[in-house]
Structures are given as structure tokens and as C-alpha cells.
Amino acid sequence: MGLVGLSAEADTSAWPLLPAERDWGAWRLAIALATAAAATWCYIIGEYAGYYLNFAQGAAALTAGCMIGILLAFMAAGPTCARFGIDSVASTKPQFGVRGWIIPAAMQLISIVGWNSLLLIFGAKSAAQLLLALGAMPAGYGARELVPAATLIACAIIYLTLLRGATGVTKVSNVLAAHVPIGFWMLYLLVSRRWPELRLAQPVMASPDRLWNYTTGVEIGITSTMSWWPYIGAMIRMAPNVRTAVVPVMLGMGASIPLLSLIGLAGILVLKTSDPAEWLRSVGGPTYAVIALIFVSVANFGTAITGIYSSAIGLRNFAALERVSWSTLLLITIAPVALVGALIPELFFARFGAFLAFLGVAFAPLCGIQIADYFVLRARHVDIRAIYSRDPAAPYRSVGGVNPAALLALALGCAAYLKLLNPLTYTSSGPYRFLTASLPAAATAAVCYILLTRLLGGRVAGARLRQPRGPE
Amino acid sequence: MPKPTPMPEPRPSLPRAADYLAPELARRIEILEHDGDAGDFDSASWFWLVLFGVVTPAALLLWGWWA
Numbered sequence: 001m002g003l004v005g006l007s008a009e010a011d012t013s014a015w016p017l018l019p020a021e022r023d024w025g026a027w028r029l030a031i032a033l034a035t036a037a038a039a040t041w042c043y044i045i046g047e048y049a050g051y052y053l054n055f056a057q058g059a060a061a062l063t064a065g066c067m068i069g070i071l072l073a074f075m076a077a078g079p080t081c082a083r084f085g086i087d088s089v090a091s092t093k094p095q096f097g098v099r100g101w102i103i104p105a106a107m108q109l110i111s112i113v114g115w116n117s118l119l120l121i122f123g124a125k126s127a128a129q130l131l132l133a134l135g136a137m138p139a140g141y142g143a144r145e146l147v148p149a150a151t152l153i154a155c156a157i158i159y160l161t162l163l164r165g166a167t168g169v170t171k172v173s174n175v176l177a178a179h180v181p182i183g184f185w186m187l188y189l190l191v192s193r194r195w196p197e198l199r200l201a202q203p204v205m206a207s208p209d210r211l212w213n214y215t216t217g218v219e220i221g222i223t224s225t226m227s228w229w230p231y232i233g234a235m236i237r238m239a240p241n242v243r244t245a246v247v248p249v250m251l252g253m254g255a256s257i258p259l260l261s262l263i264g265l266a267g268i269l270v271l272k273t274s275d276p277a278e279w280l281r282s283v284g285g286p287t288y289a290v291i292a293l294i295f296v297s298v299a300n301f302g303t304a305i306t307g308i309y310s311s312a313i314g315l316r317n318f319a320a321l322e323r324v325s326w327s328t329l330l331l332i333t334i335a336p337v338a339l340v341g342a343l344i345p346e347l348f349f350a351r352f353g354a355f356l357a358f359l360g361v362a363f364a365p366l367c368g369i370q371i372a373d374y375f376v377l378r379a380r381h382v383d384i385r386a387i388y389s390r391d392p393a394a395p396y397r398s399v400g401g402v403n404p405a406a407l408l409a410l411a412l413g414c415a416a417y418l419k420l421l422n423p424l425t426y427t428s429s430g431p432y433r434f435l436t437a438s439l440p441a442a443a444t445a446a447v448c449y450i451l452l453t454r455l456l457g458g459r460v461a462g463a464r465l466r467q468p469r470g471p472e
Numbered sequence: 473m474p475k476p477t478p479m480p481e482p483r484p485s486l487p488r489a490a491d492y493l494a495p496e497l498a499r500r501i502e503i504l505e506h507d508g509d510a511g512d513f514d515s516a517s518w519f520w521l522v523l524f525g526v527v528t529p530a531a532l533l534l535w536g537w538w539a
Binding site for chain 1: 492493496497500501503504505509511512513514516517520521524525526528529530532533535536537539
């Protein structure tokens with residue numbers, strides 16, 4: 001299967017893809033999404049849930065939360081992206097305006113750079129440990145010394161792979177998809193060999209409030225998968241329509257993330273570490289440790305390729321980057337990741353909690369606004385020309401290119417999240433234990449967006465009420 | 473529940489001088505405006521969305537709570 005109909009220009013731009021170019025079927029999309037989703041972050045997601053919940057409750061809460069989060073992220077960006085073959089950032093122009101989309105674009109950039117820095121540093125650490133385990137390291141060198149070099153090598157390989165655009169993503173996905181079953185095998189290994197301990201293991205940071213613990217497990221799942229909003233758009237724009245993407249997104253991404261997160265959940269509960277590279281050694285010996293290290297390196301590599309591609313396509317929406325060559329754009333996209341990995345890998349790891357907090361606060365309101373706009377205010381009508389138009393009278397121009405209703409709704413949604421849950425300390429208030437923080441934040445942003453749009457008028461909000469709608 | 477009133481969108485029109493788009497982008501938009509819209513969710517899509525996004529999580533939450 002190749003991207004026969006996809007021109008190189010469209011493949012590496014933020015322009016809409018034509019129907020003939022969107023040739024990813026359900027299977028290919030599911031494989032690409034599962035490959036992209038299955039990475040080190042799954043272990044960290046599982047680890048965080050394992051601080052509060054036992055294995056059965058953690059598995060249920062995480063899976064439920066992940067599927068809810070994917071549903072919201074997909075319903076937010078999915079319809080517009082799949083209908084017109086555009087990426088997630090471009091899909092925000094009807095809500096935020098033809099200049100205001102820079103805010104979601106910045107959120108995407110921070111999210112993807114953060115996740116990919118984490119993945120490549122983690123992958124580099126695994127590669128360094130693998131070399132140590134195989135005795136291939138020169139005397140006097142350890143993982144700490146090798147991580148910057150390994151990160152830069154990984155960045156170089158990703159750069160070369162992505163020079164072919166989405167074709168590179170497809171080819172890598174087809175090869176690296178094999179690591180997903182290996183992940184499930186590792187889970188089976190741990191569950192089958194340590195089941196009695198796993199069944200009785202208790203979380204170390206659990207609150208006396210059982211409902212709070214359970215809700216926090218759901219919240220971790222929702223937050224983690226909602227941050228997949230950028231990836232969803234970049235991948236499903238390759239599908240012929242949104243109907244083809246429904247099951248691949250909900251299962252390929254919504255199910256594979258929580259299933260692989262169980263590796264981290266089980267690991268932290270039984271062996272007090274979520275990293276399979278560490279616990280497989282104690283469960284199965286050095287051979288299994290080597291397999292796990294290869295798995296971690298490969299899994300992170302596949303996901304980072306998708307992430308860098310998504311980020312580069314998102315950057316294409318900036319006028320200044322519209323005309324630069326694809327190779328230059330890739331360099332601009334990879335450079336922050338390479339710099340973080342080469343210069344401050346340990347510092348970035350230490351601050352990772354703050355990064356997760358940002359994801360939770362930012363993406364839930366964004367999803368709420370997009371869902372309200374598409375399904376309620378616009379009743380599923382999107383003007384593709386207006387998304388790309390630079391005409392001062394264009395429908396999505398709003399006030400100087402920025403829609404104040406969307407900005408206010410985003411701010412109020414973020415405030416609602418922070419009122420319910422401090423994502424840095426996990427101290428909560430109000431109805432958090434019944435509702436989570438992400439869902440009320442999304443709902444608050446959605447309701448505020450609808451009310452503000454009605455209050456300010458459709459012209460301000462980015463739709464010209466005075467002009468009748470043309471025929472379908 | 474009353475059907476939501478859509479915010480009207482303008483009728484597609486030819487680009488003006490101020491609305492200059494790259495020729496290839498303009499060509500793509502023209503095609504998408506006329507017959508390129510891949511369409512929205514159908515009833516089967518909604519079934520899968522509700523099954524995987526609402527029913528399955530609800531069932532899992534109930535099971536997990538009593539587990």
C-alpha cells in the first residue's frame with residue numbers, strides 16, 4: 001500500500017487533502033494510530049494511576065477514562081479534519097479566528113515537543129542501557145553520558161525518515177506495528193507470573209476516599225488521551241471520510257493506550273517501577289530485559305516520528321513557514337526536541353509533572369469549544385475556503401482575526417479545571433470526586449462559548465449571520 | 473429537544489484580490505467546495521461512538537467499582 005495519489009506538496013503542507021489522496025483504509029489507520037499511541041508514556045500513565053488504585057480498579061478507571069478522552073478529542077477535531085483532509089490546528093480556525101488559531105497551535109507545539117522530548121530521552125536511556133546490557137559500551141561510559149548522543153542520533157534518523165512526508169510515517173508504522181503485540185506479551189508475562197501479588201497489591205498514595213481515587217484514575221485517562229488531539233487530526237486526514245476513522249480511532253488509539261498502560265500499572269503495584277526495562281529483568285532475567293529495552297526504543301521511535309510529522313504540518317499554518325522547504329521545516333520542528341534531549345534531559349524529566357498538568361488544563365476546554373461550535377452553533381457546516389482565506393471580510397475573521405468568545409471560553413474552561421483540581425498537587429475541591437476536572441472544564445468552555453457567541457453576535461464569533469447559507 | 477439553529481455560512485464565491493490563495497491551494501478548495509466534502513458521521517458511526525465512548529466506559533466503571 002502506498003500513497004499513490006498523494007502529491008509530495010500536499011503530503012508536506014497544511015493544505016487540505018483531496019478525496020483521491022486520502023487512501024488510508026480502516027486497518028492502515030488503526031495500525032498507524034496504535035503504533036503512534038504505544039510508547040513510553042503508557043507506562044507513565046499507568047504508573048500515575050497505580051499510585052491511587054489497585055490493579056482491577058486502575059484497569060477499569062484508566063480504560064474508561066482513555067476511551068472518554070479519545071471520544072472527546074475525536075469529536076472535537078475529527079469531523080472537520082476528516083471531511084476536508086486538514087490537520088487539527090487548521091480545524092480550530094472556525095472557532096478561534098484566522099489569527100486566533102495561533103493559541104491552539106502553540107498548545108499543540110508545546111504538547112508535541114514535550115511528549116517527543118520525553119519519548120526520545122526515554123528511548124535514548126533505553127538504548128544506552130541496552131548497550132550496557134550487551135557489553136557494547138566502552139569502559140567508563142554510562143547511560144548518562146550516552147543519552148545526549150543517542151537523542152541526537154534518534155533525531156537524525158527521524159529527520160531522514162520524515163523527508164518523505166506521510167509516506168515515511170506509513171512505512172515506519174507498517175514495520176514498527178510489531179512492537180504492540182510485544183507490549184501485550186510483556187503484560188501477560190507480568191500478570192501470569194505475579195498474579196497473586198498483583199491481585200493483593202495496594203496503591204501507596206491512595207486517599208482514604210475510595211471515590212476520589214477512582215475518579216482520579218478516570219481523570220488521568222481522560223487527560224492523557226485528550227492531549228492526543230493534535231495526532232488525531234494529522235492521522236485521520238489521510239482517511240477517506242470520518243466514518244472510516246471512527247472504529248480505528250476508538251480502538252486503535254482509545255483501547256491500545258489503556259491496555260499498554262496496564263504494563264506500568266502492574267509494574268508500579270508489584271515491583272515499584274513502571275519501566276518494563278527494569279522489571280522484566282527481575283521477572284524473566286537478562287534476555288527479557290534486552291527484549292524490553294528494544295521494545296521501548298522501537299515504540300518511542302515510531303511515536304516520535306508521528307509526533308514530529310504532526311507538529312511540522314501544524315507549523316505550516318504559519319504564513320512565515322508556508323513556503324519554506326519541507327526539510328527546513330522538519331529541522332525547525334526537531335530542533336527544540338534535540339536541544340532538550342542534548343542539553344537538559346535530566347532537568348526535563350524532573351519537570352515532567354508540570355508538563356502533564358499543562359496538558360490537562362489546556363486540552364479539555366479546547367475540545368469543549370470545538371464540539372460546541374461544530375455540533376451546536378454551526379450545526380456541522382464548515383466553510384473550507386474561509387479557513388484559508390486572508391480576506392479581511394472572511395467569515396472566520398472575527399475581530400481582527402481573533403474570536404473573543406473562544407478566548408474567553410478557553411480561559412473560563414481552564415479556570416474551571418483549576419478550581420476543581422490542582423494538577424500539580426492533585427488537591428481537589430467541589431464536585432471533582434463525582435465529575436472529574438476535565439469533563440466539567442470541557443462543559444464549562446462549551447457552554448460559555450455558546451453563550452458568548454450568542455451574546456456577541458455571529459459576526460463577531462466568526463459567522464456572517466446576515467448572509468443566507470448557500471445550498472449544500 | 474429543538475433542533476439547533478445553524479449559523480449561516482456564506483455561499484462559496486470566487487476569490488477576490490485581497491483573498492489571494494496559492495494556485496494549488498485554490499484548486500484544492502474549489503474541488504472540496506463542489507464535491508470534495510467527505511461527509512459527516514452516519515448512524516453506524518454514532519453507534520460505534522456511543523458503544524466505545526459511552527457504553528463501554530460506563531460498563532467498565534461499574535465493573536471496576538465493585539471489583
